[in-house]
Amino acid sequence: xxxxxxxxxxxxxxxxxxxxxxxxxxxxxxxxxxxxxxxxxxxxxxxxxxxxxxxxxxxxxxxxxxxxxxxxxxxxxxxxxxxxxxxxxxxxxxxxxxxxxxxxxxxxxxxxxxxxxxxxxxxxxxxxxxxxxxxxxxxxxxxxxxxxxxxxxxxxxxxxxxxxxxxxxxxxxxxxxxxxxxxxxxxxxxxxxxxxxxxxxxxxxxxxxxxxxxxxxxxxxxxxxxxxxxxx
Amino acid sequence: xxxxxxxxxxxxxxxxxxxxxxxxxxxxxxxxxxxxxxxxxxxxxxxxxxxxxxxxxxxxxxxxxxxxxxxxxxxxxxxxxxxxxxxxxxxxxxxxxxxxxxxxxxxxxxxxxxxxxxxxxxxxxxxxxxxxx
Numbered sequence: 127x128x129x130x131x132x133x134x135x136x137x138x139x140x141x142x143x144x145x146x147x148x149x150x151x152x153x154x155x156x157x158x159x160x161x162x163x164x165x166x167x168x169x170x171x172x173x174x175x176x177x178x179x180x181x182x183x184x185x186x187x188x189x190x191x192x193x194x195x196x197x198x199x200x201x202x203x204x205x206x207x208x209x210x211x212x213x214x215x216x217x218x219x220x221x222x223x224x225x226x227x228x229x230x231x232x233x234x235x236x237x238x239x240x241x242x243x244x245x246x247x248x249x250x251x252x253x254x255x256x257x258x259x260x261x262x263x264x265x266x267x268x269x270x271x272x273x274x275x276x277x278x279x280x281x282x283x284x285x286x287x288x289x290x291x292x293x294x295x296x297x298x299x300x301x302x303x304x305x306x307x308x309x310x311x312x313x314x315x316x317x318x319x320x321x322x323x324x325x326x327x328x329x330x331x332x333x334x335x336x337x338x339x340x341x342x343x344x345x346x347x348x349x350x351x352x353x354x355x356x357x358x
Numbered sequence: 359x360x361x362x363x364x365x366x367x368x369x370x371x372x373x374x375x376x377x378x379x380x381x382x383x384x385x386x387x388x389x390x391x392x393x394x395x396x397x398x399x400x401x402x403x404x405x406x407x408x409x410x411x412x413x414x415x416x417x418x419x420x421x422x423x424x425x426x427x428x429x430x431x432x433x434x435x436x437x438x439x440x441x442x443x444x445x446x447x448x449x450x451x452x453x454x455x456x457x458x459x460x461x462x463x464x465x466x467x468x469x470x471x472x473x474x475x476x477x478x479x480x481x482x483x484x485x486x487x488x489x490x491x
Contacts, residue, residue, distance in 0.1 A: 266364055273371055276378070291382050297375030301368045308365035333429030334379075341430070342386055353381040 127185050135325045136173065142332035143170040149339035155288075158344070161211035162292065165204045166332065172197040192254070199257040202264045205296075206234060209268055212293055213275055216284055237267050262307045269300035279350050287346035288338050290353070295334035302327040380437035383430050384465045387472040396475045406471060408463025411438055414470040421477035422484070431473050438466045 128136070146166045150156040156163050176194060183189040210230035214223045241260045245252060275293055284290065306327065310320045397403060400414050418431065441459045449456040 266368075269368060269371055272375070276375070287382065287386055291379065291386075294375055294379035294382055298372065298379055301372030301375055305365055305368035305372060308361045308368060311361035312365060330429070333432075337383075337427065337429045340424075341427070346386060348382060348385045350382075353378040353385065 128180075132322060132325060135329060136177065139325060139329045139332065140170055140173050142329055142336060143167075143173065145336040146332050146339065149336045153339050153343070155339050155344065159211070159292070159339075161204075162208045162335065165201070165208040166335065168204050169201055169332075172201055195254065195258050195261070199261045202261045202268075203234070206230070206264055206268055209271055209275070209296060212289070212296070213271075215286075215289055216275060216278055216282065216293075233267065233271075234264075237263050265300055265303045265307060269297070269304045272297040272300055280354060284350060285347040286344070287348045288342040288344060290348060290350055291338040291342065292335065294353075295331060295338065298334070299327070299331045302330065376433075376440075377437070380433055380466075381462075383434060384469050387469045388465065390472045390475075392468075392471055393475060396471055396478070400471050400474065402467070402471055406464045406467035408438070408441075408460060408467060411463065411467045411470060414467055414474060418470060418474050418477065421474065421481055423477055424480065427473065427476065431470065434466050434469050438463060441466070 143166050147156075147163060147170075150159065150163050175197065176190070179187075179190045179193045207230065210226055213226045213230075217223065217226055238260060241256060241263050245255045245259050272293065276297060278284075279290060279293060303324070306320050306323055310317055313320075392400075392402065399417060400406075400410065402410060402414075415431075415435070423431075441463050445456065445459040445463070449459050
């Protein structure tokens, strides 16, 4: 069973997810960043659902595990689409939304096929194994895509401060999860250390988005080239 | 092997994104002028230095905060720690890196001072609302 600290982080996470939606509505950013807000709403609903499954069936129950992993995979796909919506924002002036949508679906299908090819060998619980692997692979694909988007922002001299912060926070979030998954694969015996970190890392994105919606007006501008680690 | 490569890539990307994210937070606050009152309280008269950071953070902890404001300060606190680590290790070998870390640490302090000003304003609003009701 999760300890008091895990419950505390869980509660903080749900509170922050609600804060993102409230901030987005109050600052009139809900429709502009609709997919991001949809993901945040989905995340909040899934967190509440997980809590319900935990209290009803218990931490070690099959029901809780299935709900946890399947909802996680669906949310990762949602987050992937949220990332593609940020691509659409950056490339809107180039009228490249159609290509972005097509590319997103193609890459998602490619990742799913690759994952299937990897897990095909496992005889038992093929679908469950596939769902867990797909989620992990999408985190890494998301990380690479965020990096490409950040490079595009620097190249295109995108100056919208809020958009820049949303992209960078997503980059931090994807990197944290991808590193965590990689460490868990490298050291399976230390899973008890790395698994609880997921909920701690999980609070970063809602906090960062709430900050971006609340503090930065849509008109705020900055020079992204000055933010790069290696000055351009 | 594959997991090792993914781990190394993730850490490299994480560092890049994290530093850029923190600098974007700082860049958004740097245009905000500090009021005379906050300048007095923090002792930041002209340029903020890294030495003042801990003191400003202590003052920050005395003011009530909002959850949506928390992430910025936490990220900057971690960034300040990272800069301190770089200053104590790599910057000893590369003098230009030392100057850069000093500037960045000063900007972290300025960010904390701007956050302090916002929290003071938030506390005043709450107090005014209480008086009205």
